Amino acid sequence: MADKVLIVIASGDExxxxxxxMYAKNAIxxxxxxxxRVVFFGPAQGLLINNKKVADSAAxxxxxxxxLACKFISDRDGQSAGIEDLGIEVQYVGEDVSEMIKDGxxxxxx
Numbered sequence: 001m002a003d004k005v006l007i008v009i010a011s012g013d014e015x016x017x018x019x020x021x022m023y024a025k026n027a028i029x030x031x032x033x034x035x036x037r038v039v040f041f042g043p044a045q046g047l048l049i050n051n052k053k054v055a056d057s058a059a060x061x062x063x064x065x066x067x068l069a070c071k072f073i074s075d076r077d078g079q080s081a082g083i084e085d086l087g088i089e090v091q092y093v094g095e096d097v098s099e100m101i102k103d104g105x106x107x108x109x110x
Contacts, residue, residue, distance in 0.1 A: 003034040006097065006105040012043025014051055020110025021057040028064040037100060039093050040069040040083075044110075049082045062087030068096065 005027065009020045027036045038061060040048060047054040048069070061067055067088045074080040080090045101107060 002104065002106045004100075004103070004105040005033050005036050006100045006107045007036065007038045008041055008097070008107060008109045009038065009044045010041040011110055012047060014047060014054060016110050017044050017047050017051075017054050018057055020108075021054070021061055023108075023110075025057075025061050025064055028061075035105070036065055037105065038065070038067040039097060040067070040088065041093070042070070042073060045069055045073055045079055045083065046077065048086060048088070049079050055086055058088060059086040068093050 007020055007024045009017055011017055011020075024036055024038050027033050040058070044054075048058055049055070058067065069083045069088050069090050071080065071090045071092045074083050074090050083090050
């Protein structure tokens with residue numbers, strides 16, 4: 001049985017992002033799974049900067065566990081510093097995502 005999840009939050013829709021963040025926080029807090037990793041991609045990264053609800057929820061998540069954001073996108077859009085201020089690590093994530101999948105993480109995309 002899979003006990004590791006990779007939560008990819010990519011949607012630019014506030015409700016979808018908040019739902020993914022809520023699941024991630026609860027999965028970590030209540031130890032529903034052994035390992036929970038979160039990666040922000042694309043339009044969701046804009047919400048980290050421009051949407052207070054999403055930013056606050058993501059900052060809270062960053063206190064619980066490892067959250068990453070795509071450096072290519074955040075650098076391109078001038079968002080890296082603001083995302084890092086939330087406690088989210090900004091790095092190139094393509095290889096990391098691939099390795100997590102190879103290591104048995106089940107991808108869950110919001």
